[in-house]
Amino acid sequence: MFLLLPFDSLIVNLLGISLTVLFTLLLVFIIVPAIFGVSFGIRKLYMKTLLKIFAWATLRMERGAKEKNHQLYKPYTNGIIAKDPTSLEEEIKEIRRSGSSKALDNTPEFELSDIFYFCRKGMETIMDDEVTKRFSAEELESWNLLSRTNYNFQYISLRLTVLWGLGVLIRYCFLLPLRIALAFTGISLLVVGTTVVGYLPNGRFKEFLSKHVHLMCYRICVRALTAIITYHDRENRPRNGGICVANHTSPIDVIILASDGYYAMVGQVHGGLMGVIQRAMVKACPHVWFERSEVKDRHLVAKRLTEHVRDKSKLPILIFPEGTCINNTSVMMFKKGSFEIGATVYPVAIKYDPQFGDAFWNSSKYGMVTYLLRMMTSWAVVCSVWYLPPVTREADEDAVQFANRVKSAIARQGGLVDLLWDGGLKREKVKDTFKEEQQKLYSKMIVGNHEDRSRS
Amino acid sequence: MGSRSSRAAVIPDVDSIRRETGFSQACLLRLHHRFRALDRNKKGYLSRMDLQQIGALAVNPLGDRIIDSFFPDGSLQVDFSGFVRVLAHFRPIEEEDTGMRDPKQPEPLNSRMNKLRFAFQLYDLDRDGKISRQEMLQVLRLMVGVQVTEEQLESIADRTVQEADEDGDGAVSFLEFAKSLEKMNIEQKMSIRILK
Numbered sequence: 326m327f328l329l330l331p332f333d334s335l336i337v338n339l340l341g342i343s344l345t346v347l348f349t350l351l352l353v354f355i356i357v358p359a360i361f362g363v364s365f366g367i368r369k370l371y372m373k374t375l376l377k378i379f380a381w382a383t384l385r386m387e388r389g390a391k392e393k394n395h396q397l398y399k400p401y402t403n404g405i406i407a408k409d410p411t412s413l414e415e416e417i418k419e420i421r422r423s424g425s426s427k428a429l430d431n432t433p434e435f436e437l438s439d440i441f442y443f444c445r446k447g448m449e450t451i452m453d454d455e456v457t458k459r460f461s462a463e464e465l466e467s468w469n470l471l472s473r474t475n476y477n478f479q480y481i482s483l484r485l486t487v488l489w490g491l492g493v494l495i496r497y498c499f500l501l502p503l504r505i506a507l508a509f510t511g512i513s514l515l516v517v518g519t520t521v522v523g524y525l526p527n528g529r530f531k532e533f534l535s536k537h538v539h540l541m542c543y544r545i546c547v548r549a550l551t552a553i554i555t556y557h558d559r560e561n562r563p564r565n566g567g568i569c570v571a572n573h574t575s576p577i578d579v580i581i582l583a584s585d586g587y588y589a590m591v592g593q594v595h596g597g598l599m600g601v602i603q604r605a606m607v608k609a610c611p612h613v614w615f616e617r618s619e620v621k622d623r624h625l626v627a628k629r630l631t632e633h634v635r636d637k638s639k640l641p642i643l644i645f646p647e648g649t650c651i652n653n654t655s656v657m658m659f660k661k662g663s664f665e666i667g668a669t670v671y672p673v674a675i676k677y678d679p680q681f682g683d684a685f686w687n688s689s690k691y692g693m694v695t696y697l698l699r700m701m702t703s704w705a706v707v708c709s710v711w712y713l714p715p716v717t718r719e720a721d722e723d724a725v726q727f728a729n730r731v732k733s734a735i736a737r738q739g740g741l742v743d744l745l746w747d748g749g750l751k752r753e754k755v756k757d758t759f760k761e762e763q764q765k766l767y768s769k770m771i772v773g774n775h776e777d778r779s780r781s
Numbered sequence: 782m783g784s785r786s787s788r789a790a791v792i793p794d795v796d797s798i799r800r801e802t803g804f805s806q807a808c809l810l811r812l813h814h815r816f817r818a819l820d821r822n823k824k825g826y827l828s829r830m831d832l833q834q835i836g837a838l839a840v841n842p843l844g845d846r847i848i849d850s851f852f853p854d855g856s857l858q859v860d861f862s863g864f865v866r867v868l869a870h871f872r873p874i875e876e877e878d879t880g881m882r883d884p885k886q887p888e889p890l891n892s893r894m895n896k897l898r899f900a901f902q903l904y905d906l907d908r909d910g911k912i913s914r915q916e917m918l919q920v921l922r923l924m925v926g927v928q929v930t931e932e933q934l935e936s937i938a939d940r941t942v943q944e945a946d947e948d949g950d951g952a953v954s955f956l957e958f959a960k961s962l963e964k965m966n967i968e969q970k971m972s973i974r975i976l977k
Contacts, residue, residue: 405811405815405975405976406973406974406975406976407973407974407975407976420965420970423964423965423966423969423970434937434940435921435937435940435941436941437904437941437945437953437958437961437962438965438970439924440843440900440903440904440920440924441900441965441967441970441971442970443842443843443847443924444843444847444899444900444903444971445871445970445971445972445973446841447838447841447843447844447847448847448868448871448973449973450835450837450838450841451819451832451835451838451847451868452812452815452868452973452975453815454835454836454837454838455837456835456836456837457818457819457834457835458818461818746836750836759836759839759840760839760840760841760842760844760926761926761927762840763840763841763842764842764924764925764926764927764928765926765928767842767924767925768925768926768928768929769928771925771929771937772925772928772929772933
């Protein structure tokens with residue numbers, strides 16, 4: 326044992342040195358292009374290779390399942406039941422028609438069979454409703470070698486397990502430390518850079534520097550997550566004096582958008598690391614941070630945003646009107662606050678590809694740190710960003726209609742389902758006023774006819 | 782290796798549930814997935830509140846009656862087998878159900894009679910086997926909310942009970958209910974098809 330000692334320390338030293346050199350080379354190789362906004366296309370190549378491997382993995386699992394004569398559990402993203410979209414009136418009329426043999430020139434007021442409509446609709450929502458599934462991660466149709474997304478464990482062959490093990494090794498022992506190092510660099514550069522810029526006198530040079538410091542650090546963070554982003558229609562990018570609205574899936578949305586443009590952030594003041602970052606950022610250029618108590622005061626919020634927007638020298642505001650993270654299969658109700666301000670709205674649609682790593686932040690399940698770790702141990706974050714043409718509120722539209730119009734445009738572009746439900750349903754129950762709509766519709770059917778009858 | 786997998790082995794008593802409800806293995810997997818999505822606190826059973834959280838159900842005028850049907854006899858929890866047993870009423874009727882059924886076996890849950898029975902108990906609030914005029918009024922009130930006056934509703938309830946009531950006891954029994962709907966295509970109107 327004593328003879329091995331000198332050898333041991335030599336080997337350990339060599340290993341240590343070579344690892345450090347490798348690491349530093351990698352860091353430099355990644356950070357320098359980030360500073361200049363250049364890309365070597367390595368990430369795209371990585372993405373293509375991964376896709377091929379995933380397709381192979383799913384085929385193996387299907388084969389494994391066939392051998393055992395079972396069916397693979399395939400999740401359906403569009404709902405598990407067959408529905409036909411008919412209105413309340415049409416369906417009840419059809420039910421009545423199928424039940425009675427007499428000619429229906431005079432629609433009867435009420436039939437015992439009317440209950441079938443409500444009963445079936447209710448059961449359909451119990452089996453599958455539009456909202457509940459938006460608050461859990463999207464299910465994949467093919468496996469991406471992450472244990473967190475596998476539904477068919479019993480069909481994994483030995484080869485597949487080995488591949489999975491290799492994947493774990495690569496992700497946790499190589500990619501994760503690299504990414505953490507990059508993230509650390511990025512965040513510290515941001516804090517240091519913006520603080521330094523903050524000492525400069527106000528003027529064009531300061532603005533220029535602050536923009537570029539922000540941009541550089543966001544780019545490093547993008548590489549820290551191995552985010553492969555495709556931007557579309559970049560000519561529509563938000564300009565000063567405007568408001569940029571986007572659908573919200575995770576806190577990473579901010580990094581993705583801010584690495585391709587200059588924005589002023591809006592948000593609540595946090596403590597801890599986030600607070601440090603926020604305080605540093607605001608030294609370099611004006612962001613809008615609210616105290617916790619101010620957030621409740623809608624007028625104050627609107628006033629500060631309006632002031633910011635009116636100053637054409639300030640950067641466009643970035644806002645996520647859904648108010649909460651949705652799982653990127655749908656867009657939920659936009660809160661009307663940002664649409665009342667009267668500035669030009671630049672809608673942006675963000676669609677993640679869940680194959681490489683699910684970016685959705687399920688805040689009821691994971692805290693921020695767990696979420697970031699999960700992100701950094703996924704393969705990559707792949708997404709597409711579409712900049713939609715700017716819109717302004719029309720004269721005859723109110724804020725809610727305007728918000729819905731923007732929401733539909735974003736949903737259409739991103740291929741997401743456009744829902745009228747409030748994202749707040751994640752935590753609260755729906756209001757009773759919506760039930761009245763249904764009741765009104767039904768009452769018109771049975772009482773409207775009653776009045777006709779009594780008249781004739 | 783991850784706790785989100787949905788395996789057939791995880792469903793307790795999957796074979797007896799399959800026999801009782803007639804759902805295929807694939808359908809049961811989907812429903813089990815759905816059951817666990819609704820069971821937010823991972824209790825292993827559903828309470829009334831879990832079902833009330835479904836937005837689209839809360840706006841259904843008969844939402845509460847439908848939720849009640851999952852909790853017969855005043856129970857406060859429903860486990861997966863109870864959950865699926867109720868949903869089985871809405872399984873579409875297929876050929877193998879009506880063809881060569883063993884008459885000694887109990888009727889399948891999705892038979893025409895059982896579907897009618899399910900609809901009947903939505904009306905029959907006190908589960909006494911009859912829909913009284915008062916119960917009819919209460920259910921009607923649920924469906925129309927505040928939009929209709931008491932007199933109009935009473936006249937509608939009176940007329941409906943009169944038309945269906947054959948033995949003149951002032952209430953609609955299950956057989957009278959079934960008779961008044963004998964021409965209805967129940968199979969289609971009370972069936973929900975689960976995608977394979």
